[in-house]
Amino acid sequence: MSTHARQFEQVVVTHLSNGAPLCFPLHTIQGAKPGPVLGVSAAVHGDEIIGTEIIRRLYTQLDENELSGTLKLVPVANPLAFESLTRNTPVDMNNLNRLFPGDADGWVSEQLADALVRHFLTKIDVYVDLHSGGAVPIVDYVYIQNDESLSRAFNSPVLYRPAHPYEGTTATVVAERGIPSVTVEIGGGPNYEKHIERGVQGLLNMMRHLEMLPGAVVPAPEQTVVTEIASIRPHQGGLLVPHFGFDAVGCVLEGQQPLATIYNPQTFEELEVIRAPFAHNLVILMRGEVGKVSPGDYGFMIGNLDTAEAK
Template identity: 70%
Template sequence: MSKAGTREFNEVVVTHLSNGVKVTLPIHTIHGKQPGPVLGLSAVIHGDEIIGAEILRRVAARIDEQKLSGTVKILPVANQLAFESLTRNTPLDMTNLNRVFPGDPDGWVTEQLAHSIVENFLSTLDAYIDLHAGGAVPIVDYVYIQNDEALSRAFNFPLLYRPSQSYEGTTVTYTAAKGIPSVTVEVGGGPNFEKDIERGVEGILNCMRHLEMIPEPVVAPPKQTVVTEIKIIRPRQGGVMVPEFDFSAVGSIIEGKQVLSRTYNPQTFEELEVIHTPFERNIVILMRGLVQKVNPGDYGFMIGNLDTAEGESTL
């Protein structure tokens, strides 16, 4: 019996916790009426990046399987254990899922999870988009250029990043090695603003237009800037961080060496650290935009160097 024009939902059992509860991969499959590529969409590889789950819920709701060419496979919560604890790493073994692909069926629970994602999801795809975010506190906004620049640009974010060296052990480490066109998106986080959710939805739909999966014209991208140098700034001192800019500064240009934040000892009121912009022409990629507790080594800011960027920024 043909599955064309239908939807299905399956939960692939990965393992069981000590209390008997199943750890599963929730996979939605939308079968288009017409033939076409298999596109995979995933989110919540990191458990504190919950915006991706909402983006994928809305994408699923807006796809018309009767007009779809190909198949869309959606893994909205890739790491249930980390999602439950709202942590970047899997709490049972404190391992970062996005550093252990392709995984190991005989390894730590995170490695078992990665192996199951490969076997039941990634290995079945013709194209792939993986959603990430700033986490529970910071907000971020850019798209990686991996192995298909046109597909990355079709997400229509104004800022892209061409890394000189990619992280090893990510989902895209596996898919790119298999020649699967892949896009890694970093969007939102922290307050999970509505505008960021909708930009994520529209970005995926436009990539589907680019792949000729939905019968709509591709929306032309805005003026785009490609950064090749990003400085990750981690505070050296913990305390209460007071930023000099709010979240609206994400994507904006800061000229010269300016103060980004000040961190104070909440008990003595002593100023412990002042964080400055690292470049002469800075573009804000990730930031903390509210007064918050910060620990030494947390993600504080990600700042791109516009002096080494490709193309002229219009931001």
């Protein structure tokens, strides 16, 4: 592969109290033929590192001589949160993906959001943002936002059409500008190889869909579109013992059966039983290993199959 069509820059946002610059990385791959500018980002939440590896593999596999258009990659959108493996920025404890379009005069997270908008999000024609379940849970679905065919082209078996999208996200910024946008939620926890590879293949298929790469678009598998997802957070902290392993993601559970039990790690007292909320439950995000849990942590996300769109 030639390298003259590849550029890398560290976009300086500000300087930290220790004098070190706060930057975010930006790769640009210029294709040999004209086409759209696709932006792909990861680690807006610093504990969602699987997207960084998906982008790294995409970068190494692409041949710009076959690429029509331009690819802009931000593999670590929030370097401070990535360093601490936390969802929020540790310096100001803000959730970066609720602060867009940011504020050059605001918190450091707001300054970072502002820089990402000015140097990345307003320089692209199509956008994909990679997320995951974080450091412990695993998740698997894709949002339908403003380009359903592009969302479907990632070939996730589950899609989510929210009634009210989150405000202040990267997707909010581009959607307001009429830019096709897809938010992908895949993997997390142990960062399994199968999720990494699915992520790479999903992006490549989206690029074929956009006619940025040659070859036929791989047809989507049977896909379920949910419109209702219950986010279940434990009321009690303690030792969480799941009733199912990570392989339950994507499975259907019938009835309000137990998903996990939380015990007091010192007294062994049973503190809480987390149950499936619907008659027909599609497991979308879950904790599949024994571990510590705090009150209010992400526990499970369950789709209601009874309100899902007809196939």
